[in-house]
Amino acid sequence: MPKISVCVATHNGEKYIREQIDSILPQLGPHDEIIVSDDGSEDTTISILLSYRDKRLKLVDCASKNSPIKNFENALNHCTGDIIFLSDQDDLWLAGKVKTMIQALEKYDLVLSDCYVVNEKLQPIHSSLFEINKARPGLWKNLWKNSYTGCCMAFNRKVLSKALPFPSDIPMHDQWIGLVAELFFKTSIVQKKLTLYRRHNNTTTRTGDKSNYGLLSKIKFRFKLLKNLIHLYP
Numbered sequence: 001m002p003k004i005s006v007c008v009a010t011h012n013g014e015k016y017i018r019e020q021i022d023s024i025l026p027q028l029g030p031h032d033e034i035i036v037s038d039d040g041s042e043d044t045t046i047s048i049l050l051s052y053r054d055k056r057l058k059l060v061d062c063a064s065k066n067s068p069i070k071n072f073e074n075a076l077n078h079c080t081g082d083i084i085f086l087s088d089q090d091d092l093w094l095a096g097k098v099k100t101m102i103q104a105l106e107k108y109d110l111v112l113s114d115c116y117v118v119n120e121k122l123q124p125i126h127s128s129l130f131e132i133n134k135a136r137p138g139l140w141k142n143l144w145k146n147s148y149t150g151c152c153m154a155f156n157r158k159v160l161s162k163a164l165p166f167p168s169d170i171p172m173h174d175q176w177i178g179l180v181a182e183l184f185f186k187t188s189i190v191q192k193k194l195t196l197y198r199r200h201n202n203t204t205t206r207t208g209d210k211s212n213y214g215l216l217s218k219i220k221f222r223f224k225l226l227k228n229l230i231h232l233y234p
Helices: 017-027 045-050 068-078 097-104 129-133 139-144 157-163 173-184 215-231
Strands: 004-010 033-038 057-061 083-087 110-118 124-126 153-156 187-198
Touching: 004 017, 004 068, 017 033, 017 045, 017 097, 033 045, 033 068, 045 057, 057 068, 068 173, 083 097, 083 157, 097 110, 097 153, 097 187, 110 129, 110 173, 124 129, 129 187, 139 173, 139 215, 153 157, 153 173, 157 173, 173 187, 173 215
Parallel strands: 004 033, 004 083, 033 057, 110 187
Antiparallel strands: 083 153, 110 124, 110 153
16 A cells, blocks of 8 residues: 555644644554644644644644645645645535545646535535636646646655645646646546535635735746746756
8 A cells, every 4th residue: 555645734723633633643554654744823723733642743844934835835845644635724525535536646747636615613615626717727728727726636655756846936846746646647636525515705816816025927937837836858
């Protein structure tokens, strides 16, 4: 069995982090791990995590503050698994998520699953994030309209090795990893909804919402992504 690493980025996540960790741990084996990178939490997030006393749960400090990209990169740099999952601090994994994704990764290098979009009380907002994002594989599609939401992704170490270190000017880490996989590896979509994707006032990313950036800014973001992808070629 491949070793699984779940990489979580936290910042003042006391409200939901226990519920999230409790949904992940039962799906992991004794040799798997959860790497939590914390970005200067000032609430009880750290004490909640330390209360588990579970050797699979490993807490690391993020030296670069106020950057979700750097926080996730820090977690990824500390993980040792063959298969890597990304996890937000405030979602909820549904039973069977790990098993379903691992099965898909037997044929592919990166897989993306659908999810339910819910509010802070886990009440439904939308029945499918795929429907919101019009999710499908393809480099050009995902360069312009991103399907790759981190909390729904799992990938093997080959993808991680190619994607790290993150370029300094990418708009978000999950889109970058997805595009790297599209360009160099085999990707696939899992139609099953395997996560409750929680949206609330303190959510860092605004997936599915209308962007506040103008057209010029959007073009600049995509130019930077394309430039960095080209630089990955030998």
